[in-house]
Amino acid sequence: MESGNDTQISEFFLLGFSEDPALQPLVFGLFLSMYLITVFGNLLILLAVSSDSRLHTPMYFFLANLSFVDICFTSTTVPKMLWNIRTQSNVITYEDCITQMYFFIHFAGLEFFLLTVMAYDRFMAICHPLHYTVIMNPRFCGLLVLVSWIMCVLNSLLQSLMMLRLSFCTHLHVPHFFCELNEMLQLACSDTFLSNLVMYFATVLLGGAPLAGILYSYSKIVSCIRRISSAQGKYKAFSTCASHLSVVSLFFCTSLGVYLSSAATQSSLSSAAASVMYTVVTPMLNPFIYSLRNRDIKRALKRIIGVPAM
Template sequence: MIFAMFIIEKISHVIFFFLFPGSHLQHMNPGNDTQISEFFLLGFSEEPELQPLIFGLFLSMYLITVFGNLLILRAVSSDSHLHTPMYFFLANLSFGDICVTSTTVPKMLWNIQTQSKVITYENCITQMYFFLLFAGLDIFLLTVMAYDRFVAICHPLHYMVIMNPRLCGLLVLVSWIMCVLNSLLQTLMVLGLSFCTTLEISHFFCELNQMIQLACSDTSINNLVMYLAAVLLGGASLAGILYSYSKIVSSIRGISSAQGKYKAFSTCASHLSVVSLFYCTALGVYLSSAATQSSHSSATASVMYTVVTPMLNPFIYSLRNKDIKRALKRIVGVPGM
């Protein structure tokens, strides 16, 4: 684990200076030649007796997340019956879930293991960039998957024509481009901020809002861009999902037989469960943090959508989906499949 974290840290430095060349000169105190080189991630608790428990809990959740989503990727790639648009998007979602947790959890585990709260400026900026990228990618993919279910249920006869490989690839590509541009814009704006004496981040990773709150320079434009991006990207994605499901519900209500209704609903039940879990936890985090104004409470609550949701996604899709269960049983060698 020590060697792995050493490699990750070196890669972070390379990525930082590749993405943001010359930016190491911009994070200096106003009127002072002292360059800020590190922050302190306070995490969840400073109680020494709780650190082994937190370490074991998050290590378990991280391993389950990575292993579960890798199984989904393996199942989709190895089973020809799963080479459809729905499972293509699911594989991309699993990849995004692995990346989201790998951006934040390993550094937190490393800090607990070494009894250190330090994260370098370069690593912090790099971590923030990739978290924004992959968290945004998850949001876009959930929206694309809602559109896929809308076409499958509302236009079943034209499904394969509409959801052709070219369109599926284009939807994923556009999602990547939008997320890269958003995370790049947000990160570049943070690089323009000056940080003073308070360098403690009341979180377990370098979260955008926490970074902006630490700045001692004017952050009005940063806040405006952050909230505008949340409304345009997150709000538009949620609106697209709600619109798709409103049409889906209307189509299901028009089906005469109960068996037909159940079959139509079962095709989108897993996705609806994941969407509900993700958005309910994310909205709950930000509404509760806005009400309590407690950074530690926000950090604890944010675990739900940054760690718990990616961990539960493979279980939701494998338990509620016969095709995935069949593919997984074939992988692990269960007889009779």
């Protein structure tokens, strides 16, 4: 007979990547470095966009939102892991685990939606340049971000409520460095059919649909670029999309791969390693990807740090 969640469970144990004490300082140093680079790099992007009036355009408005979400997204998992390594404890309370799961799902969903909105912005800029400023006005851009937030709040709330109805028995060791939804479902001793159904439906709807929107946008963009007569015009149009395509490929492939392949036989270590790619590596690389080839961002950053812009 299935028991409800009258659970005596008060804490879980996050196993992380390795229990070898000799490797803990290496893991701590590596993730601390990546976390600091992520926060510092994305804060620079936020500062550059907010301080330079020439960057007050839809493209940079969405980029600033993505940088903010990247900071929050990484901060839901890495600080807790660093704290556990520092204190030599892998304990996380039940309440903290559910809270971490809620914010992780929320900010992961926002990454999906913002990357989709940015693809739509590039589609409008390249394929409909004459109508771009009219359609992509500040009110519409703000509405796109607001709808993204609302959708992600509802999804993360639903997933968390589905988790609260489950009961957990004796095996409380999470083979991950954070309370990942799929791993937590596998630890439950009550029926998880409905929770799994909701998780996969949300993954297809909130992951697959944005990906389909991005692919559609870029199919139209490629078609428009091919019709541009000059080689310089083609290069300029493609260069505005290259950074975004790099981030989309890295984030979508790893994040969707973790969830959609969870039904197959897969080691916990490989799942955790794949999760690092979209939870830590991608947010860390975003500032570099979007700034290294962007003259406007580089000019704004040089002005901030006091270097004369050429």
